[in-house]
Amino acid sequence: MMKSKFIFSLVVALFAALLSPLAAQAGDLVVDQRFVDKKEIAVTFAGPVDKAVAGNAANYRVFEEADPDIFLELAKATVADDGKSVVLTFASPLNAVKTHVVEVKGLGGADKTVFSVSKSYLGYLFGILISALLINNFVFTKYLGLCVFFGTSKKKSTAKGMGVVFTIVMVVSALMSWFFFNFILTPYNLNFLQIVVFIGLVSLTVQAVDTILRKVNPILFNSFGVYLVLVIANCVIIAVPLILANNNYNVFETFMLALGAGGGFLLALYLMSSVSERLQLAKIPPTFKGLPIAFIVAGQFAMAFLGFSGLQLF
Amino acid sequence: MANDKTPMQLIARGVLSENPIFRLALSMCPAVGISTTVMNGIMLGIAVLFVQVFSSVTISIFKNLIHPRIRIPTYTLTIATWVTVIDLVLAAYLPEAYAKMGIFVKLIVAFAIITMRLEMFACKEGVKDSFWDGLGMGIGFMVGMMVIGMVRELLGSGAILGYDVLGFKPLLFFILPSAGFFVVGLMMAFFNWIELYYKRSKGVQ
Amino acid sequence: MKNIITIVIRLTVSCLLAATVMGICFIFTSGAKKHNEHVQEQRVMYELLGFKAGAEIPSSxxxxxxxxxxxxxxxxxxxxxxxxxxxxxxxxxxxxxxxxxxxxxxxxxxxxxxxxxxxxxxxxxxxxxxxxxxxxxxxxxxxxxxxxGKRIAYILGGKFQGFKTFVNVMLAVDPAFTILGLDVLEHEEDPGLGAEIDQDYFKNQFKGKPFEALKNIDVLKAPIPDDYLQALNGKVGEEDVQKFREQYKDKAVYALTGATISTRAVADGVKGIVTKFAYRINVLDKILKEQQLTVSF
Missing domain, CATH: 2.20.140 (q64v53_bacfr protein fold)
Structure with a gap:
């Protein structure tokens, strides 16, 4: 039951990601449909349609996919001069997060044309990435991974190495955790073992990356290997699986979240190390030397990142 | 290596000279993240205290049975077990407090301070001393969280433990998420200042 | 080789020990967790209906x-x-x-x-x-x-998009869909800003809002007047609270300082939940009446 649901969602996600420009069409009549303004949906047709039919608001039935019994009140339907597109204006603002279903009566000779309007899935995935990277930056807005953050942000080169190693370990361990969570923990009702399983997987990934890197690219290992040990004792790395378990993300969303979280950590480290290099030249009161001033700087970054909160791109 | 400190000294060391938050600067994430009220500090402090004491005691009991090559995985497993236990207990009996602490209870598993105490102390010393050392570190963490929470709650919402003390809100800024960094930074500077002042006055004498 | 075997054995034993501890703990707490969640839900429900904790609930x-x-x-x-x-x-x-x-x-x-x-x-x-x-x-x-046997209230639940993530609420409305109470069960808004939506002075603004006012609810970006704030915090007598409720019942909801979007999200979310429910219960009642089906309410 659970399994089939996840496979289904995976298939849907694949389709949506690959075919998003082609999917959700009703016959060949409707070419494009999208939310325009808060209250508007724009529909483009393949060819000119009957203006009297398309322009009559009474011919439309629009509802949110989850609430098929509640029809949204349509204020007017405006057909473009060439008859190839129509703009539906609603009485109250639409909730663009949800998929809307539009039914049109008598369009192009058909009895009923049904199509759904939703935000592009790729845009949604990208939104998760941006959210983990900037809006919910793990260091500056979730306050995770601070020990390593303050420990390794003295020099730019260290910061870059640490950030890259982190991102790799994070993506690999998050994907493995997703797999374990969905196919072992949830079906067998073992969710209380989350912590043990996730920390085990992280250690495993670190060990694996360590061994592989040592064999495959010893030069890279010499420059990055030292950071690997630091990865285990870090809360960012364990927070990603916990968050994805809370949100029921699918595999693409998990990948994006892990990538964004790792990228966000890299970004934070890089910003902080740039400032730290400058701070070494500055005259700092003796009581503030070292960690205190680093905290104050981080606080200022955090305030700057607060400005991203509520940002909506797609 | 025998330990020659009394229980009281062990506790005092955890709270003062080796305070996990202000002196060792470990486990900073919760100190910044959820220290907006004193109550949050106490709750997470109790959770950490529990995990620290139980892990220390467990490791110290089994110290002769742990193979040196799998030391770190064993520590991780021990900590993860006790974190799971406290996580389940809190979720079942104190759901409201648990909801406020969110993900941080589960994140205790990645706190550097606990692993460090196991490696530095519990794997060498006896059960009783490990207990007192764990207790000291846990209390030190709790006190640190409470102090930060007190500053933020008092300045941010003019209250302590939810009781209105000042009657007005001096600086809403302090309860905002990013202020945690400032409060911790300023307090560390304050402790440094005391230390410097102390040293200087000694030097003059 | 001998080394590996001892390591494997010891690791297995420690895993088994850990599993036993966690398993026992899970068995002991899962029942209590379910029970406490149920108790909590009941408490919230009765509080929305106006029965404070410990108050006697009439058997009728x-x-x-x-x-x-x-x-x-x-x-x-x-x-x-x-x-x-x-x-x-x-x-x-x-x-x-x-x-x-x-x-x-x-x-x-x-x-x-x-x-x-x-x-x-x-x-x-x-x-x-x-x-x-x-x-x-x-x-x-x-x-x-x-x-x-007479309907006195409906209790509705719902989840909607807040400023950061979802806001989960429970609300009680009377048969004319006037709001009796609102409670925020879950949210992840910023502390000090959007997180104020779970404070009494915010939630109480919705109390007593009639359906007609709720349908066109608006958010006002202004500080709450002092006397009204006192009433919302329950610091004045019950009569005065009623007076203020009457005075403000058709007015817009005051936005939280620095959290207008959270405020608007809650106002719109509550409006959505109540309007959808009002439509559905009317349809259901009509059908039940037409088909002459007897139900327990």
């Missing part, structure tokens, strides 16, 4: 659960309700309604009110009652509160 009051499902079969969708049967009969009724508000089908389900609480058993019963091959999706549940 009863709660009836109504469950809603969306049934899709062969490209056609219907809304199915599971309602407890009235007239002294045990068991539940399955009422399925077409999208345009006309009757589709009805059946008796062999589920008592207590059995219907179990989500799995209920879903199985609904799937059996629906057309073969239909997909049944659980939508929501509503509680109808009756006193001496």
């Amino acid at each position: 009051m009863a709660l009836h659960e109504v469950y809603r499902y969306v049934v899709t079969a062969g490209g056609k969708q219907t809304i199915a309700y599971v309602v407890p049967q009235g007239g002294g009969k045990e068991g539940s009724l399955f009422v399925s309604i077409n999208l345009d508000g006309t009757m589709a089908a009805q059946k008796e389900l062999p589920l008592s009110e207590a059995q219907a609480l179990d989500a799995k058993a209920r879903l199985a019963a609904v799937t059996a009652a629906a057309e073969p091959g239909a997909t049944v999706i659980f939508a929501d549940q509503t509680i109808v509160v009756t006193k001496d």
Whole structure:
């Protein structure tokens, strides 16, 4: 039951990601449909349609996919001069997060044309990435991974190495955790073992990356290997699986979240190390030397990142 | 290596000279993240205290049975077990407090301070001393969280433990998420200042 | 080699020990967790209805659960309700309604009110009652509160997008859909800003808002007047609170400082929940009346 649901969602996600420009069409009549303004949906047709039919608001039935019994009140339907597109204006603002279903009566000779309007899935995935990277930056807005953050942000080169190693370990361990969570923990009702399983997987990934890197690219290992040990004792790395378990993300969303979280950590480290290099030249009161001033700087970054909160791109 | 400190000294060391938050600067994430009220500090402090004491005691009991090559995985497993236990207990009996602490209870598993105490102390010393050392570190963490929470709650919402003390809100800024960094930074500077002042006055004498 | 074997054995033993500790703890706490969640839910519900913790609940009051499902079969969708049967009969009724508000089908389900609480058993019963091959999706549940057989309130739940993530609320409305109370169960808004939505002075602004005012609810970006704030915090007598409620009942909701978007999200979310419910319960009542079905509320 659970399994089939996840496979289904995976298939849907694949389709949506690959075919998003082609999917959700009703016959060949409707070419494009999208939310325009808060209250508007724009529909483009393949060819000119009957203006009297398309322009009559009474011919439309629009509802949110989850609430098929509640029809949204349509204020007017405006057909473009060439008859190839129509703009539906609603009485109250639409909730663009949800998929809307539009039914049109008598369009192009058909009895009923049904199509759904939703935000592009790729845009949604990208939104998760941006959210983990900037809006919910793990260091500056979730306050995770601070020990390593303050420990390794003295020099730019260290910061870059640490950030890259982190991102790799994070993506690999998050994907493995997703797999374990969905196919072992949830079906067998073992969710209380989350912590043990996730920390085990992280250690495993670190060990694996360590061994592989040592064999495959010893030069890279010499420059990055030292950071690997630091990865285990870090809360960012364990927070990603916990968050994805809370949100029921699918595999693409998990990948994006892990990538964004790792990228966000890299970004934070890089910003902080740039400032730290400058701070070494500055005259700092003796009581503030070292960690205190680093905290104050981080606080200022955090305030700057607060400005991203509520940002909506797609 | 025998330990020659009394229980009281062990506790005092955890709270003062080796305070996990202000002196060792470990486990900073919760100190910044959820220290907006004193109550949050106490709750997470109790959770950490529990995990620290139980892990220390467990490791110290089994110290002769742990193979040196799998030391770190064993520590991780021990900590993860006790974190799971406290996580389940809190979720079942104190759901409201648990909801406020969110993900941080589960994140205790990645706190550097606990692993460090196991490696530095519990794997060498006896059960009783490990207990007192764990207790000291846990209390030190709790006190640190409470102090930060007190500053933020008092300045941010003019209250302590939810009781209105000042009657007005001096600086809403302090309860905002990013202020945690400032409060911790300023307090560390304050402790440094005391230390410097102390040293200087000694030097003059 | 010998080394590896000892390592494996010791690691296995420690894993087994850890598993035993966690397993025992899980077994002991899972029951308590469920129980406490239930108690908590009941407490929130009664508080919304105006019964503070410890207050005596009149025995003439009863709660009836109504469950809603969306049934899709062969490209056609219907809304199915599971309602407890009235007239002294045990068991539940399955009422399925077409999208345009006309009757589709009805059946008796062999589920008592207590059995219907179990989500799995209920879903199985609904799937059996629906057309073969239909997909049944659980939508929501509503509680109808009756006193001496008369409806006195509905308790609704809902989840909507806040400023950061979801906001989960529970609210009580009277039969004319005037809001009796609002409680924020879950949210992840910023502390000090959007997180104030779970404070009394914010939630109480919704108390007493009539349906007509709620339909056109607006958010006002201004500080709350001092005397009104006192009333919202419950620092004045009950009579004064009523007076203020009367005075502000048709007015806009005051936005939280620095959290206008959170405020608007809650206002719009509450409006959405109540308007949708009002439409649905009217349709359901009409159908029940037309078909002369007796239910327990």
